[in-house]
Amino acid sequence: xxxxxxxxxxFAPWIDPxxxxxxxxxxxxxxxxxxxxxxxxxxDIFEREFFSLLGPSGCGKTTLLxxxxxxxNPTEGDIFLDGQSLKGVAPHNRPVNMMFQSYALFPHMSxxxxxxxxxxxxxxxxxxxxxxxxxxxxxxxxxxxxxxxxHQLSGGQRQxxxxxxxxxxxxxLLLLDEPLGALDKKLREETQxxxxxxxxxxxLTFVIVTHDQDEAMTMSDRIAVMDAGxxxxxxxxxxxxxxxDSRYVADFIGSVNIFEGExxxxxxxLVKLDSPDGFSEIQAVEDHKFETGQKLFLAIRPEKMNxxxxxxxxxxxxxGEVWEIAYxxxxxxxxxxxxxxxxxxxxxxNRKRAVENPIGYDEVIWVSFEPxxxxxxxx
Numbered sequence: 001x002x003x004x005x006x007x008x009x010x011f012a013p014w015i016d017p018x019x020x021x022x023x024x025x026x027x028x029x030x031x032x033x034x035x036x037x038x039x040x041x042x043x044d045i046f047e048r049e050f051f052s053l054l055g056p057s058g059c060g061k062t063t064l065l066x067x068x069x070x071x072x073n074p075t076e077g078d079i080f081l082d083g084q085s086l087k088g089v090a091p092h093n094r095p096v097n098m099m100f101q102s103y104a105l106f107p108h109m110s111x112x113x114x115x116x117x118x119x120x121x122x123x124x125x126x127x128x129x130x131x132x133x134x135x136x137x138x139x140x141x142x143x144x145x146x147x148x149x150x151h152q153l154s155g156g157q158r159q160x161x162x163x164x165x166x167x168x169x170x171x172x173l174l175l176l177d178e179p180l181g182a183l184d185k186k187l188r189e190e191t192q193x194x195x196x197x198x199x200x201x202x203x204l205t206f207v208i209v210t211h212d213q214d215e216a217m218t219m220s221d222r223i224a225v226m227d228a229g230x231x232x233x234x235x236x237x238x239x240x241x242x243x244x245d246s247r248y249v250a251d252f253i254g255s256v257n258i259f260e261g262e263x264x265x266x267x268x269x270l271v272k273l274d275s276p277d278g279f280s281e282i283q284a285v286e287d288h289k290f291e292t293g294q295k296l297f298l299a300i301r302p303e304k305m306n307x308x309x310x311x312x313x314x315x316x317x318x319x320g321e322v323w324e325i326a327y328x329x330x331x332x333x334x335x336x337x338x339x340x341x342x343x344x345x346x347x348x349x350n351r352k353r354a355v356e357n358p359i360g361y362d363e364v365i366w367v368s369f370e371p372x373x374x375x376x377x378x379x
Contacts (some may be wrong), residue, residue, distance in 0.1 A: 005238025009200075011221060013046040022047035023068065023173070023206055029079035030063050030229075037063040039229035040077070046212070047082075050199050050206045052216035055226035056251075061209045067281060068207065069098045082172065095172040099162055099179050105150040112137065112146040115165045116271045122169060136164035138303060139198065156187045163195075164279050167202060176200075176208040213253055219240065225249050241301075246379050250299035251262035257305070257344045261299045263290045271376060273298065278318040278338030285372040300374030305346035306363055320344070322363045334359070336367055 012020035021299075030038040038060045045051045055059035066072040067079060072089035079086045084096065086091075105114050112133050119129045119362055137143045150158055159179065173281040179195075180188045196219050199206045210216050216223050217237040225232045225240055225248075227236035233240055235247045244250035247258060261273030261282050271290060273282040284298055306312060323343070324335035327350075334346045344367055359365060 003234075006236075007236070008221065011048065013049070014044070015269045019046060020066045021045060022049070022078075023207070024080040025064070026078050026080065028064075028067070028074045028079060030060075030067060031075045032377045035207065036229055038067075038074075041229065043231060043234070044319050045207060046203065048203055048206055050196065050221045050261060051208070052218055052220040052223045053207065053226060054177055054211070054213060054216045059226040060229040062177060065098070065177055065207065066327055067210050069096055070094050070174075071321075077269065079311060082341055096175060097166045097171040097173075098175040098177065099166040099171065100177050104160055105158060105165075107150055108302075110147050111142060111153070111161050113280060114150070115159055115168050118165060118169050132168055136168050137303065139167075139201070140194075155184070156191060159191060160194075163198070164252060167198075167204065170202075171204070173205045173207065176206060178210055180210075180212075181207065182374050188215070189315045217253075225252060227252075243375055244299060245377070247297055247377055248258060250375070250377065254300050255263060255303065255345055255347075256299050259300070259342075261296060261298065263292050263294045263296060266290050266292065270371065271296075276340065277342045278320065278340030279316055280318075281315075282372040283315040284374060284376050286376045288376070290376070290378070294378070297377045299377055300369055302333065302345040302347040304351075304369050304373035306368045307336075307346050307359060308350065308368070309363075309365055310360075311366050311370040317366055317368035319364060319366050320363060322359060322361055325359075325361060336365065338367065 011219060017035045017329035023045040025041055025043040028041050029036065049362045057063050063072060070086065081094070099278045104119065108111055109117070112190045114218060115133050115136050116129050119132055132370045140163060142157065142160055144245060145157060148159065153161065166206055175350055180191055182333065184258060192215060208219065208340055220237055222234060222236055223235045223240050233245050240249060240320060241253050244253060250258065258275045259279070259282060261275035263271060265272040266289060269287050271284045273284070273296060282298055290296060311317065318338045320336040322334055323337050326333040331349055336344050336346060338344060346367060
């Protein structure tokens with residue numbers, strides 16, 4: 001049985017027609033003067049889902065989060081949480097907490113005082129507050145740091161304090177706005193897995209805003225790729241990576257090579273394109289019935305490209321010259337200029353510490369890929 005990538009968990013209520021969305025944006029538009037930040041957007045998010053809003057700066061993702069939190073109101077449309085409209089509901093009356101990139105910890109308070117602050121505001125009794133704070137400290141593994149002030153903690157520890165404070169009141173929904181942006185790469189990667197474990201342990205719904213595609217791919221059950229106030233595609237990480245439905249999504253998620261061509265033949269699940277990009281012909285596995293002469297784009301990831309010194313037997317092959325090589329440790333990235341002039345990217349996994357006669361700069365080689373390696377797009 002073939003599948004688009006590995007599945008992080010079996011949780012997938014969006015494919016069940018009987019499932020009721022926990023969060024629903026219904027024809028939501030948000031304008032700031034003449035600028036439209038969110039444009040007639042509809043979106044469903046399900047309970048206990050880890051959902052990412054991914055896109056470049058200014059695409060509207062943070063505006064969506066702020067409307068959900070109650071810091072902004074839609075110009076048009078409505079937002080529903082657990083079946084209830086949020087119109088007129090003040091931020092402090094929503095079962096929602098929001099965690100910001102800055103963490104916003106109180107510098108004069110200890111770790112346990114920071115975590116307890118929201119509980120005191122909610123007028124919980126002292127024994128309940130003490131028990132809840134201890135639970136949170138244990139959850140984020142900061143029991144030994146309870147008496148420290150924020151300036152005595154590392155960036156990752158401050159991030160965990162902010163997270164503990166955000167979930168201490170047991171909100172139904174946690175909103176995270178670029179929560180890992182201040183961490184270094186290694187710590188950010190470690191914290192991503194901590195967030196995933198925490199979300200599943202607490203059984204909460206997480207909605208995260210990020211411009212970091214690796215972050216979204218790692219943590220999310222589903223991703224909404226946004227641009228200019230609209231959602232371009234919603235899918236699991238594997239779906240948006242392996243089966244993008246537009247050139248925008250293909251180009252935004254990871255590295256990609258895009259070839260143009262006109263349909264020469266479309267039969268028996270195989271589409272043949274007349275390509276001007278250095279290939280005499282491009283063949284792609286595709287069940288969709290494209291019209292003869294129709295202009296299409298083939299999106300294929302660098303790791304799906306093969307590099308050989310001898311002409312391969314693959315249907316899709318073109319020769320070219322190696323222009324750039326980047327050794328990244330786990331992989332080596334190549335930029336090859338095809339005979340037709342197009343630059344393409346290819347990646348190879350470094351399975352061995354040492355390689356005999358590696359491909360070098362200025363070398364003439366063959367670039368090829370399998371017919372089922374890419375995705376055909378008509379937009």
